[in-house]
Amino acid sequence: MPFALLKYGLKDDFPFEKDPDLPLPTDLKRHYDVVIIGAGGHGLATAYYLAKYHGITNVAILEMGYLAGGNMARNTAVIRSNYLTSEGVSFYSESVNMYKGLANEFDFNIMYSRRGQLTLAQSEAAVRGFRQRSEVNKHFDGDTDLIGPDDIRQLVPTLNMNAGGLPVLAGLWHRDGATARHDAIAWGYAKGATQRGVEIHQQTEVTDVIVENGRATGVKTNRGQVNAGVIIQAVAGRSSLLAAKAGFRMPITSYPLQAMVTQPVKPFLDPLVSSPALHCYVQQTGRGEIVLGGGSDPYPLYSTRSTLPMKEEVLTNAVKLFPFMANLRLLRQWGGIADMTSDYSPIMGISPVENYYLDAGWGTWGFKATPIAGKTMAELVASGGIVPDLIKPFSMERFNRFVQVNEMGATAASH
Amino acid sequence: MKILTCPLNGPRNINEFTYGGEVKNMPDPNECSDEEWADYVFFHDNLVAVVKEWWLHSPSGYWFIAERHTASDEIIRTYDPREIFNERIEFSQVGV
Ligand SMILES: Cc1cc2nc3c(=O)[nH]c(=O)nc-3n(C[C@H](O)[C@H](O)[C@H](O)COP(=O)(O)OP(=O)(O)OC[C@H]3O[C@@H](n4cnc5c(N)ncnc54)[C@H](O)[C@@H]3O)c2cc1C
Numbered sequence: 078m079p080f081a082l083l084k085y086g087l088k089d090d091f092p093f094e095k096d097p098d099l100p101l102p103t104d105l106k107r108h109y110d111v112v113i114i115g116a117g118g119h120g121l122a123t124a125y126y127l128a129k130y131h132g133i134t135n136v137a138i139l140e141m142g143y144l145a146g147g148n149m150a151r152n153t154a155v156i157r158s159n160y161l162t163s164e165g166v167s168f169y170s171e172s173v174n175m176y177k178g179l180a181n182e183f184d185f186n187i188m189y190s191r192r193g194q195l196t197l198a199q200s201e202a203a204v205r206g207f208r209q210r211s212e213v214n215k216h217f218d219g220d221t222d223l224i225g226p227d228d229i230r231q232l233v234p235t236l237n238m239n240a241g242g243l244p245v246l247a248g249l250w251h252r253d254g255a256t257a258r259h260d261a262i263a264w265g266y267a268k269g270a271t272q273r274g275v276e277i278h279q280q281t282e283v284t285d286v287i288v289e290n291g292r293a294t295g296v297k298t299n300r301g302q303v304n305a306g307v308i309i310q311a312v313a314g315r316s317s318l319l320a321a322k323a324g325f326r327m328p329i330t331s332y333p334l335q336a337m338v339t340q341p342v343k344p345f346l347d348p349l350v351s352s353p354a355l356h357c358y359v360q361q362t363g364r365g366e367i368v369l370g371g372g373s374d375p376y377p378l379y380s381t382r383s384t385l386p387m388k389e390e391v392l393t394n395a396v397k398l399f400p401f402m403a404n405l406r407l408l409r410q411w412g413g414i415a416d417m418t419s420d421y422s423p424i425m426g427i428s429p430v431e432n433y434y435l436d437a438g439w440g441t442w443g444f445k446a447t448p449i450a451g452k453t454m455a456e457l458v459a460s461g462g463i464v465p466d467l468i469k470p471f472s473m474e475r476f477n478r479f480v481q482v483n484e485m486g487a488t489a490a491s492h
Numbered sequence: 493m494k495i496l497t498c499p500l501n502g503p504r505n506i507n508e509f510t511y512g513g514e515v516k517n518m519p520d521p522n523e524c525s526d527e528e529w530a531d532y533v534f535f536h537d538n539l540v541a542v543v544k545e546w547w548l549h550s551p552s553g554y555w556f557i558a559e560r561h562t563a564s565d566e567i568i569r570t571y572d573p574r575e576i577f578n579e580r581i582e583f584s585q586v587g588v
Contacts (some may be wrong), residue, residue: 316540317536317537317538318538318539318540321537321539326531326535326536326537326538327535327538328534328535328536329535329536329538330536331537331538331562332511375506375510375511377509377511377538377561377562378562378565379540379562379563380563380565384494386493386494386507397569419534435525476529476534476535477526477527477530478530479526479530
């Protein structure tokens with residue numbers, strides 16, 4: 078190590094922030110009113126709204142890794158509400174609306190950018206499906222229309238209108254489609270929560286859930302045992318593993334989801350473009366990089382490695398949409414573990430264990446739901462277990478009643 | 493490309509195969525409750541461990557069982573389902 082650096086490191090006036098965004102780590106207390114497992118977007122937002130709207134501040138968020146280093150750090154930040162079912166559209170619309178005000182609320186630039194999302198219909202069946210989705214969206218005050226090839230050419234002049242030999246027949250033009258800086262959302266919620274007294278404990282892994290007579294009373298961690306009035310698990314890809322500790326199974330399978338980004342180029346693409354027929358989506362960031370993604374891996378795995386076959390598949394199809402991209406170079410590639418449900422809707426609310434609440438099944442689509450998931454989970458906790466109307470359809474026991482909320486078609490290639 | 497060894501066709505690229513879910517004990521569809529059936533269809537262990545799974549070799553339409561580690565992705569063993577299942581299940585009777 079260079080001597081100058083060592084000297085600098087030992088000096089008193091080392092530039093520690095006087096007013097750090099997050100308080101320095103403290104010891105774990107023996108008891109919290111609420112323990113939230115997982116400091117991803119959902120766990121952080123839940124803590125924030127608990128403190129802000131309900132004055133519940135004796136809250137600890139326990140995170141096995143580092144702050145928002147899971148899927149919150151890995152998603153491609155698509156925000157949209159053009160789903161298919163009434164339950165889905167009303168839930169996600171509320172989240173999109175909350176996003177619009179977050180920068181003001183945090184007093185922090187979340188780089189919210191409403192560019193619109195264009196989903197391409199490359200078959201007659203897709204045109205029919207999109208017509209239905211645009212009508213459902215309008216019914217819930219969404220700004221979504223079915224548009225034709227001329228309008229699409231105007232929106233995205235660089236698009237190949239016969240990509241992969243599948244002519245673009247129409248598009249679902251969702252003007253509310255947006256992106257935001259995912260890390261900023263996490264930091265905004267984390268800062269707002271800790272300012273109100275919430276504790277965030279990183280590198281604190283929950284290794285067991287203590288259940289007595291069907292009631293959760295605490296958790297065991299690598300830093301000792303913590304008792305809790307209420308426990309919420311918000312651990313995305315690891316949902317089934319934690320549920321097993323609490324003694325039940327979930328209707329979830331964990332699959333890797335990969336994404337990648339190219340070198341930056343001049344701005345050419347304003348809307349977020351996705352092609353369900355070609356299983357890929359393409360968007361350009363404010364920095365000019367092109368973010369590319371597709372469906373999840375073909376089989377379940379708890380590993381965030383990225384693979385060549387997935388890159389080949391996504392890129393082959395992306396180049397069909399935008400042929401000039403063939404000359405670009407990839408800068409980064411990564412993967413996260415997505416907790417997939419069979420109906421592509423989340424699992425929220427109560428669990429078979431008393432005082433143990435679920436925020437799971439977010440698969441490839443949970444970033445956009447961060448604000449509304451946090452708000453409704455906080456309501457659930459503050460009311461002592463009364464499930465808010467907005468998330469009633471997403472209860473885990475819907476599977477036992479065969480009442481699924483099917484969003485597969487509206488989710489698979491768009492997230 | 494990752495290689496999966498099919499008990500019928502030998503070692504093949506993994507993209508020739510389709511994942512078919514965990515191997516589970518199926519409740520008797522004629523006898524079980526809706527809840528038991530839902531549990532069988534929708535709920536999974538989804539653990540980090542060596543697990544038994546159904547796989548299909550798509551071009552030949554052949555179903556078999558693989559034992560695979562769900563974190564390292566190491567495939568330990570593949571074999572014909574007859575090693576575990578020795579009876580054909582008759583679905584035509586269900587719901588009659
Ligand atoms: C490549 C990719 C692209 C995506 N694109 C989009 C998109 O465009 N739009 C969209 O809406 N969604 C998208 N998603 C999905 C979205 O990122 C997730 O659904 C969402 O982030 C999940 O909620 P979370 O932020 O709380 O999860 P996470 O950030 O994963 O948080 C869960 C946390 O729990 C911690 N944890 C797990 N187990 C334990 C334990 N035992 N003890 C303590 N802590 C534990 C983890 O370390 C992790 O930090 C994408 C996901 C990926 C992987």
